Amino acid sequence: MYAAERHQAIADLVTKRNRVSVTELAAHFDVTTETVRRDLSTLERLKLVRRVHGGAVSIGSLTVLEAKLPERGQTHAEEKDAIARAALELLPAEGGTLVLDAGTTTVRLAELLPTDRRWTVLTNAVPIAALLAPATHVELQLLPGRVRTTTQAAVGHATVEALGHFRADLTFVGTNGLTVSHGFSTPDTEEAATKRAMVAAAQRVVALADSSKIGQERTVRFARVDEVDVLVTDSRIDAADQQQLEAAGLEIARVG
Template sequence: MIRDTSERRQRISTLVRERGSVQVAPLAESFGVSMQTIRKDLRFLATRGVMERSYGGGISAEAVNVTAEPPVEVKRSSHADEKVRIGKLAAAMVSPGESIVLDSGTTTLQIARFLPDDEDITVLTNDLDILSVLAAKERLNIVMLGGMLRRKNRAFYGAQTVAALENLRVDKLFLGVDGFDIECGITTHYEPEAMLNRKMVEAARAVIAVTDVSKFGRVCLHRIVTVENIHHLVTDDAVPSEIASAAQRLGFKIHEA
């Protein structure tokens, strides 16, 4: 139990550098102080550049990918062939009678392209470009999650978007990611997106992460969920050994496109 503020903050600083990330609740229990006290410590360390705040804790400043989120046009051209293959394989995982959520993103956009035009499939999304692709299909059932449009990636976010999922239960969520790290979890650049994605995870019976291998080992500021929360990972055919080992250990299945 360490209640001395300066000593506790020094210990937290050491932990975050050693582990890459820390969480509020375990720190509060370990140091014998309240979670509010730990949050103050983390804010203090963030102002000193030791770490960046994240959902429920903090990430080492050295581990965080602080580069700006690229425009959607750049994302579309990056690893384009891999995204097409991933989208086609992921779309084949959808069966008639199922309801699914397509998270915003250029990889999930490819899933929308390859989805069968089946009146027994219902698709929810918050992405304007995905909506445009789905709307061209004549029989598919489509639910648009409204909210405030973020023009940077042409998707909707906010309290209204989150509320739309409150009483819904879907079969599958196809989750696009900006960062996928075994220790730090699945992360994104934009906090409202992380908040919405967590609600999507709560609403889904199965969570399917879709990403090319360039996102592995990358950590962005806002954590969506830990890797333990996913059931499947659809990616291209160059999966690093540490990801394959984690899949066996944590119980999610890898599908290589």
């Protein structure tokens, strides 16, 4: 089957079923998951499907669709564990002030924070706050705002305003999508505003994202590629994507 024929067949299947996973499509068409992801990127640019975590939905589905936090935590779990461990290497040797964005990979990083150094941690994530509140090696600053049930993250004007009063050594931020042309992006406007404030609040910014996010574009950009210093991702990142991102000035740390 030629690529164009496969694209049409995938679009028809997604329309018929409303949602189809990458693994289902790979098995159905007897191609690799990497090929399917490229196909879905092409179809999304043509506005024939909408990409979501692990697959695609029909273009007639909800315009903003996010997986809830427990579901997201189970997706690419091994890659996220490895990314969190690799992020430890970027921590200041003497301790310092960190901003931890909400997300399943940043939760993993919070669990691994070294106990032999003192940390001031600013976060909008309820799970991270609950995890670090009892820690004797952490001074916790829980950011104010409205908590979204989908991401368990505080967002809104109060969150953004609070971040404007701080200057951190390092921000660890998550993303739902990353391309050279659109930058780092997320589906929700308030989440994007909060992430944008987190990027502005730190001397150095590190994005934590498994390779499934790369090559995808979500509705709202919160940072250009040149506004983030390092991307920590897994070894499945497409070579062409890595080359384009590095050419745009982004340092990439691959793990696994």
